[in-house]
Amino acid sequence: MTEAALREKVARLGKSMFDRGLMFGSPGNISVRLADGWLMTPTGTSLGALDPARLAKIDAAGQLVGGDPPTKEAFLHPVVYDRRARAGAVVHLHSTHSVAVSCLCGVDHSNVLPPLTAYYVMRVGTLPLIPYFAPGDIDLARAVGELASRHHAVLLANHGPVVAGKTLDDAVYATEELEETAKLFLALRGMATRPLTQAQVDDLQKRYPLNFSGRQRALCC
Structure with a gap:
């Protein structure tokens, strides 16, 4: 896909x-990998009003070479790409139900959602919770990087x-599957639920492996 087509797609899917x-509002950000760097959504811009021509273009050295300044959370994206060679895009949202789950006490930090x-198993797999860091804290990037090689999705505590x-x-x-599962989890909270059994999860992972061969390659990186 050409850079121009990628720019249009970022704006279309953001909207x-x-x-x-x-x-x-204006939180949340998207990036896509280019042959020589990345495109990222600009700082202070709503995902509902992106101008394809004004997306930030970042070179391989991390320098802005075109467009508006990138999202203030730009530091999160390169660490994911660095750990996941096959990743072509990264989406970071402050989606309501996912954030709500990230604020709960008593969740399993190694895998937040059942x-x-x-x-959900096919598209997300496991979802570790990263402890809270203030926005812009470089230690957040380090924490994401520590898990990104093993997980293509993580949940930032009190963040998204x-x-x-x-x-x-x-x-x-x-991302959409994660948000819908978070919504289901909250709707069912306090009720007797019947999540998939470990045998059913193992069967899905065998049929559609997230990180290895097979059809699931189209869903992950």
């Missing part, structure tokens, strides 16, 4: 997520999800 209530649906995908579509789909 789609904003219009469907996955984001509000396997409620097959598509960071999700990588082989393509921008893959990253968006996985």
Whole structure:
């Protein structure tokens, strides 16, 4: 896909997520990998009002070479790409239900959400929780980097999800699946639930492995 087409796609999918209530205001950011760097959404800009021509273009050395200044959370993206060679895009949202789950006490920090649906297992797999860091704290990037080689999706405490995908579509789909599963988890909280069994999860992972061969390659990086 050409750079021009990628720019249009970032703006189109950003608006789609904003219009469907996955984001509000100006938080949240998207990046896509280029042959010589990355495109990133600009700082202080709503994902619902992105101008393709004004997306920040960052070179391989991390320098701004075109467009508006990148998101203030730009430091999160390179560490994911560095740990995941096949990642073509990263989506970071402050989506309401995912953030709500990240604020709960008593969740499993190694895997925050239970396997409620097959598509959650297929698109997200496991979701570790990263402890709270203030926005802009470089230690947050280090914490994300420590987990990114083993997980293509992580949840930042009191903040929101960071999700990588082989393509921008893959990253968006996985982010949406995560948000819908968080919504289900909160709706069912306090009720007797029937998540997938470990045997069912193992079967899905065998059929659609997130990190190895097979059809699931199209969903992950």
